[in-house]
Amino acid sequence: MNNGYFGFCGTPTRANSQNLAEKLSCLHLDAFARKRAEKFGLDIVTTSWEDNARSKNSCWGPCITDMSLGVKEDKPHPRDFLMSMIRKPNYRDETCDTPIEKFCVTVGNEKKNSSLKRITLKEFLQDIALYTDNNVKPMWRDRDSQIVTSVQA
Numbered sequence: 001m002n003n004g005y006f007g008f009c010g011t012p013t014r015a016n017s018q019n020l021a022e023k024l025s026c027l028h029l030d031a032f033a034r035k036r037a038e039k040f041g042l043d044i045v046t047t048s049w050e051d052n053a054r055s056k057n058s059c060w061g062p063c064i065t066d067m068s069l070g071v072k073e074d075k076p077h078p079r080d081f082l083m084s085m086i087r088k089p090n091y092r093d094e095t096c097d098t099p100i101e102k103f104c105v106t107v108g109n110e111k112k113n114s115s116l117k118r119i120t121l122k123e124f125l126q127d128i129a130l131y132t133d134n135n136v137k138p139m140w141r142d143r144d145s146q147i148v149t150s151v152q153a
Contacts (some may be wrong), residue, residue: 019073021073021081025046025112027048028045028084029137037086042086042089043086043087044084044085044086045087045090048093050065050067050093050148051135065122068083069083087150087151093150094150095148098149100120100122100147101120103121103147105120105121105124107119107124110132122144124140125138127130130149
């Protein structure tokens with residue numbers, strides 16, 4: 001059944017009830033999903049990249065960042081999935097410069113039985129060792145007053 005939505009709508013059957021991570025990792029290969037995304041000016045990719053100083057329609061720039069999302073599954077057997085992302089096409093990505101104090105992250109899930117709370121990205125980077133398993137120095141620099149953000153799903 002296709003009701004015009006992205007994703008996996010319809011009546012679940014044994015044949016189509018495979019692992020959700022596995023399904024999402026293959027979404028970029030789904031012709032219907034790709035056509036549907038195109039209608040909204042979107043693309044489905046497994047690697048997205050960002051460079052606020054890149055020339056138009058170029059993949060080269062002084063501060064390019066590649067991003068992929070992965071899911072590690074332990075049960076029923078260990079395997080990794082490279083996730084599909086729905087976003088503007090890599091050459092037409094839209095970005096927004098945001099003051100770092102206005103961008104929040106959720107912390108608390110790094111420790112068992114901890115309460116979740118929101119802090120600014122600046123606070124996170126100033127005390128990153130509190131929120132990770134890594135014993136690292138603070139990653140905040142005064143020059144990092146603005147961050148480049150973009151929408152990805």
